[in-house]
Amino acid sequence: MGRLRRSRAHHARRDVHRAARTRVRGRDLDQIQFHDLDPKRRAELESQPLDLERPGLAQHYCVECAKYYETDAALNSHWRSKVHKRRCKQLKEEPYTIEESERAAGLGREDRKPRVLPVMEDVVLAT
Ligand SMILES: [Zn+2]
Numbered sequence: 001m002g003r004l005r006r007s008r009a010h011h012a013r014r015d016v017h018r019a020a021r022t023r024v025r026g027r028d029l030d031q032i033q034f035h036d037l038d039p040k041r042r043a044e045l046e047s048q049p050l051d052l053e054r055p056g057l058a059q060h061y062c063v064e065c066a067k068y069y070e071t072d073a074a075l076n077s078h079w080r081s082k083v084h085k086r087r088c089k090q091l092k093e094e095p096y097t098i099e100e101s102e103r104a105a106g107l108g109r110e111d112r113k114p115r116v117l118p119v120m121e122d123v124v125l126a127t
Helices: 016-018 029-036 039-046 072-079 081-093 098-105 119-127
Strands: 060-062 068-070
Touching: 029 039, 029 081, 060 072, 068 072, 072 081
Parallel strands: none
Antiparallel strands: 060 068
């Protein structure tokens, strides 16, 4: 018989279990977008005081990935890595908000965002 399974059935989404656990919870993408990427906060995070509890005494921090590195070399090679680039791409997308979920459930508040689609207006006028 020929080949039954198609190739490339797996995605590179590893560590789904680690992403779901709460014991060592990382920062969420929207937290990073709304708070950490702010230039003032970013400078604060990049020059943290010495912390014995953190890897590398909290001196090498990647803001986008919310991750500490041991050395400058490790941080630099991380910035060139696929993981970091993928993360930057994710951060450029619009974060998922409560408003968006309400709009999806049909609970949108039209008085705040008066953007009615033209197609929808036609439907209302026809009936
Ligand atoms: Zn990074």
